[in-house]
Amino acid sequence: MKIAISREVKTAVLVLLSIGMLIWGYTFLNGKNIFSSSRTFFVEYDNVEGLSTASSVTINGMVVGKVHHISLKGQGKLLVEIVMTDKVDIPISSKAVIYSPDLIGGKQIALQINYNDPTLAKSGDYLQSGQMAGLIDDLGQRVDPIAKKLDSVLYNVNILVQTINKTLDPAAQKNLQEALAKLNATMGNANAITGKFDRIVSSNEAKISNIVSDFNTTSKNLSAFSNDLDKIQLQKLQDILNKFDNAASSLDKMMSDANSGKGNIGKLMKEEQLYNNLESATKELNSLLEDVKLNPRRYINISVFGKKAQPYAEPVKQ
Incomplete structure (x- = not known):
C-alpha cells in the first residue's frame, strides 16, 4: 500500500534540511566541520591584526585547520581557537606563528612543529604563540x-x-637664473644631438655592420700574415745561424790544422826555413822593384844607336 505524504510534511522536511544545511555552512565557514572529528587548540597572542575567523592553519604551506574563534582575554591578551581538521600529530612544544602569505591576502597561522618532542598535544591544550613580520611589515x-x-x-x-x-643680491640671482637657462638650453641641444646621432646610426646600421665585418676580416688577415711573417723571419734567422755555425766550424778546423802544421799556413807557421826563404824572397823582390823604379832604362832599353847597357848596382838606401 502506497503511503501518501502530504504537502505539509514535504515542506517541513525541506525546511529542516535547509536549516541543517545553513547550520553546517555557517559552522564550516567559521572553520569547524560538524560532520568530521576534529581537535581544538588554543593560542594566546598580544596582537592578531589581520587574522580573522576561518583563516587557514598550515604546516609547511599545507592547510591542516582553520581559525574557529577569536576572543578578548584579560590583560589585553587575545585568545585564538584553532580547529585541526587533519589528523596530524602536534607536539605540545609546537609554536603557532601568525604570518602574511602574500601582499594582498590576510594573515594565517603556521604551525612550527618540534619533531624532537615526543609529548603530543591533546584537544584543548594551549600551544606557544609567535609572530613573523610580513612582507609589508618588513618593507x-x-x-x-x-x-x-x-x-x-x-x-x-x-x-x-x-x-x-638671502645671500645673493638681485643681480646675482638674475645671473644664476640665466646660467640655469643656458644650462637647460645646452641640455636640450645635447638631447637633440643625441637624437640626430641615433637617427644617423639607425639609418646607416647596415653600413656600420659591413664596416665592422670588414674590419674583423682585415684583422684576421693581418693576424695570419703576422704569423706567416714570424715563421719566415724565424726560418731566415735559423738559416743564418746555421751558416754562421758552419763558418765557425770551418774556421776552427783551419786554425786547428794551422796549429798542427797542416797545409800551407801550417807549414808557414811551423817550418822556420820556409818562413825565412819567403822573407828573403820578399826582400829581393822589393829591391828589384825599387831598382826598376830608379833605373828603368836598365831594364827597358830602346836605342836607335845601340847604347850599351849599364851594369846592375844595388840601390843605395837613403
Missing part, C-alpha cells in the same frame, strides 16, 4: 629609516636654498 621597517634620512636631506636642502636666496 615598512626598511623604508622608515630611508624616509627619515630623506626628510633630513630635504630639510637641509630647503635651508640651503633659503640661505642662497
Whole structure:
C-alpha cells in the first residue's frame, strides 16, 4: 500500500534540511566541520591584526585547520581557537606563528612543529604563540629609516636654498637664473644631438655592420700574415745561424790544422826555413822593384844607336 505524504510534511522536511544545511555552512565557514572529528587548540597572542575567523592553519604551506574563534582575554591578551581538521600529530612544544602569505591576502597561522618532542598535544591544550613580520611589515621597517634620512636631506636642502636666496643680491640671482637657462638650453641641444646621432646610426646600421665585418676580416688577415711573417723571419734567422755555425766550424778546423802544421799556413807557421826563404824572397823582390823604379832604362832599353847597357848596382838606401 502506497503511503501518501502530504504537502505539509514535504515542506517541513525541506525546511529542516535547509536549516541543517545553513547550520553546517555557517559552522564550516567559521572553520569547524560538524560532520568530521576534529581537535581544538588554543593560542594566546598580544596582537592578531589581520587574522580573522576561518583563516587557514598550515604546516609547511599545507592547510591542516582553520581559525574557529577569536576572543578578548584579560590583560589585553587575545585568545585564538584553532580547529585541526587533519589528523596530524602536534607536539605540545609546537609554536603557532601568525604570518602574511602574500601582499594582498590576510594573515594565517603556521604551525612550527618540534619533531624532537615526543609529548603530543591533546584537544584543548594551549600551544606557544609567535609572530613573523610580513612582507609589508618588513618593507615598512626598511623604508622608515630611508624616509627619515630623506626628510633630513630635504630639510637641509630647503635651508640651503633659503640661505642662497638671502645671500645673493638681485643681480646675482638674475645671473644664476640665466646660467640655469643656458644650462637647460645646452641640455636640450645635447638631447637633440643625441637624437640626430641615433637617427644617423639607425639609418646607416647596415653600413656600420659591413664596416665592422670588414674590419674583423682585415684583422684576421693581418693576424695570419703576422704569423706567416714570424715563421719566415724565424726560418731566415735559423738559416743564418746555421751558416754562421758552419763558418765557425770551418774556421776552427783551419786554425786547428794551422796549429798542427797542416797545409800551407801550417807549414808557414811551423817550418822556420820556409818562413825565412819567403822573407828573403820578399826582400829581393822589393829591391828589384825599387831598382826598376830608379833605373828603368836598365831594364827597358830602346836605342836607335845601340847604347850599351849599364851594369846592375844595388840601390843605395837613403
